Amino acid sequence: MSRLTRKPAVVLLAIAAGIIMLAAGRADWITGTVDGPAGPVRAIAVGSEAAPGLAGLALVAMAAAVAATTSGRIARWISILAMVGVGVGVSALSVRAVLSAPEVLGAVAAEGSGTTGTLEATGSASAWPWVAVAGAVLLLVAAAGAVVGGRRWGALGGRYERPAGDGATQVGGARGERVDSDWDRVTRGDDPSVD
Structure with missing residues (x-):
């Protein structure tokens, strides 16, 4: 675990996690049919529709990792908490998309058609929500590395501080x-x- 507690490893893990989540957000998460006025219509929900805010959370994760490795003690803990929050949030959104695929697809289709509420839909989730969960787990590993390694990290400007006296x-x-x-x-x- 000692390699995972170094600053470069934490940042690289978080950036990899963010890239995985961003890639998952562009893929098709749910496919199925939606009942329309003329009968069933094929519908697709991409990750950014099925899990709104996924791209923003991925960017927050990457920024939080950089902040965790360059900030002082208090800001580091706030950044680590942000990383953990993003990891848990992305996991929850992804699992919701898998467990409630028809409802999520119906809501996305309703929004796309300009109506409110949810349309009647049937659908199933692809493997992409689980890819986003894998990215979230990778982010949580980076956060754990920051918790363990952060105790001996100095702030970026620490080496330039005036000596005591x-x-x-x-x-x-x-x-x-x-x-x-x-x-x-x-x-x-x-x-x-x-x-």
Whole structure:
């Protein structure tokens, strides 16, 4: 598990999960027939119709993984929670599409025809909702890697922080004395260009 807890592995897993979910969202999830005024009509619901918001959730997952690996401790935990939420949400939407395929297809067909409610439909789900679930599981693995590895990660800007102590960077003055750097003076509100 140690390889999965490194920053690059977490980001790559989350991006792979997002790509899988985006690809699944473009595929046909449910096929069947819908009862129309002239009789049964063949209907198809793609992933983005059967699971509204799937593409947005995939993008949130990828952004959350990047934020988890580059942020400080508090933002990291918020990002990890977002990754977990996306994984659970995509799984729930996908399983709903499989278990309620006729109802989902009827609702998609009604929306496509401009009516409200749900049309009477029969249909079955393809394997694509399960592909989206696989992407969600991969995202949850990335989130678990971030939880375990995040304890020893520093924030992206952590290496550039001022060392602990009085905070002033001392440089040699004109006569060898120790004076604050111009940067430290600007930080305190002094303008070194006025000297």
